[in-house]
Amino acid sequence: MENFVEKDKAKLADNDSQSYSSENSDQTYFYDSKRGELLGRTLPSWVKLIIFYLLFCGILALLWGLCMGVFFQTLDFYIPKYKDNEGLLGTNPGLGFRPAGGLGFRNDKGDDSEASIYSSLIWFRHGAGGNWQQLKKNLDDFLEHYEPGYFANQGASLTKCDFETNPLTRDPWDEKAKDKSCEFNKEWLSDQGSDYKCITQEDYGYRHGKPCLLLKMNKIYNWRPDPYTMDEVTNHTTMPRKLKADIQSIWDEKCGGYTSSGWEEDGNYRPCPWLNMVWLHCDGENDPDKENIGPVSYTPNRGFPGYFYPYRNQRGYLSPIVMVQLKNPEPGTIMNIECTAWARNIEHNRMNRRGLTHFELIMD
Numbered sequence: 001m002e003n004f005v006e007k008d009k010a011k012l013a014d015n016d017s018q019s020y021s022s023e024n025s026d027q028t029y030f031y032d033s034k035r036g037e038l039l040g041r042t043l044p045s046w047v048k049l050i051i052f053y054l055l056f057c058g059i060l061a062l063l064w065g066l067c068m069g070v071f072f073q074t075l076d077f078y079i080p081k082y083k084d085n086e087g088l089l090g091t092n093p094g095l096g097f098r099p100a101g102g103l104g105f106r107n108d109k110g111d112d113s114e115a116s117i118y119s120s121l122i123w124f125r126h127g128a129g130g131n132w133q134q135l136k137k138n139l140d141d142f143l144e145h146y147e148p149g150y151f152a153n154q155g156a157s158l159t160k161c162d163f164e165t166n167p168l169t170r171d172p173w174d175e176k177a178k179d180k181s182c183e184f185n186k187e188w189l190s191d192q193g194s195d196y197k198c199i200t201q202e203d204y205g206y207r208h209g210k211p212c213l214l215l216k217m218n219k220i221y222n223w224r225p226d227p228y229t230m231d232e233v234t235n236h237t238t239m240p241r242k243l244k245a246d247i248q249s250i251w252d253e254k255c256g257g258y259t260s261s262g263w264e265e266d267g268n269y270r271p272c273p274w275l276n277m278v279w280l281h282c283d284g285e286n287d288p289d290k291e292n293i294g295p296v297s298y299t300p301n302r303g304f305p306g307y308f309y310p311y312r313n314q315r316g317y318l319s320p321i322v323m324v325q326l327k328n329p330e331p332g333t334i335m336n337i338e339c340t341a342w343a344r345n346i347e348h349n350r351m352n353r354r355g356l357t358h359f360e361l362i363m364d
Contacts, residue, residue, distance in 0.1 A: 132206035
């Protein structure tokens with residue numbers, strides 16, 4: 001102990017005996033040849049310090065990697081951990097629309113500015129000199145996913161579906177069906193009976209003042225619709241009359257031989273497969289809006305066919321979409337438009353946008 005004290009005293013005495021100028025102190029701070037110090041530390045001291053921090057950071061990285069490895073073992077890359085009511089999406093799907101961000105086309109950046117994700121207003125000027133080109137591009141970009149071969153190996157999972165042959169939900173115990181998804185051809189969006197079709201070659205009707213709006217349902221894992229029977233449609237107290245009339249027309253045309261309740265005399269439940277739909281209805285939100293919106297058409301169906309569900313994160317899955325075309329909207333008037341999805345297991349709430357979507361449209 002006394003030996004260490006004597007060495008410290010000798011070192012302090014040596015420091016006191018040296019009278020370096022400020023200039024010399026600056027020169028010897030980086031490297032002091034007399035003491036063999038670099039930046040105030042000897043070489044062995046620097047080696048120990050570096051080894052300590054390397055070991056410290058290495059152990060931290062190892063612990064972090066082990067924790068992440070254990071965490072990823074609890075996850076499935078195809079099946080969400082929280083489903084149905086456990087997840088944020090719940091079991092009540094909402095609706096989305098395109099084109100999006102119309103207000104962004106008329107801000108201080110000019111007509112060619114990017115779309116604004118904070119706006120639900122679709123504002124455009126129709127005609128050859130109009131500013132609808134960005135709206136067309138927005139729809140083209142979305143529909144690019146529906147091009148054949150867009151997803152790798154998509155053909156291995158796609159299968160043809162219709163109302164009478166439903167490979168996705170026909171047998172819930174069929175393991176092969178879980179990897180299948182129904183084909184959706186974007187050519188179906190072309191309404192042959194329309195003067196101006198909802199296709200890119202005809203500018204989705206925006207040039208001619210008959211705008212097309214693309215509607216889709218949000219994807220919820222393993223959710224499937226619970227469709228209405230004809231009796232339930234007839235007795236529904238809040239369903240729009242126009243939608244009821246259109247469903248009645250489909251019933252009269254397609255559902256001969258089926259009971260309106262879905263129950264057969266032998267006690268089996270056998271509803272009309274053509275009513276296996278999530279019905280879609282778009283109209284003005286208020287009475288003035290309903291007067292200004294004009295006639296509305298739906299292509300290719302009056303809603304979303306139930307045979308596209310459930311969604312199980314299949315490879316190349318394509319959500320069914322509907323093109324809603326406004327045939328004769330009132331120019332120069334802002335219209336509040338509300339689109340609602342209708343099925344037994346879909347609730348509507350305007351405040352939370354449950355089961356519906358809202359947007360505004362102005363056509364100059």
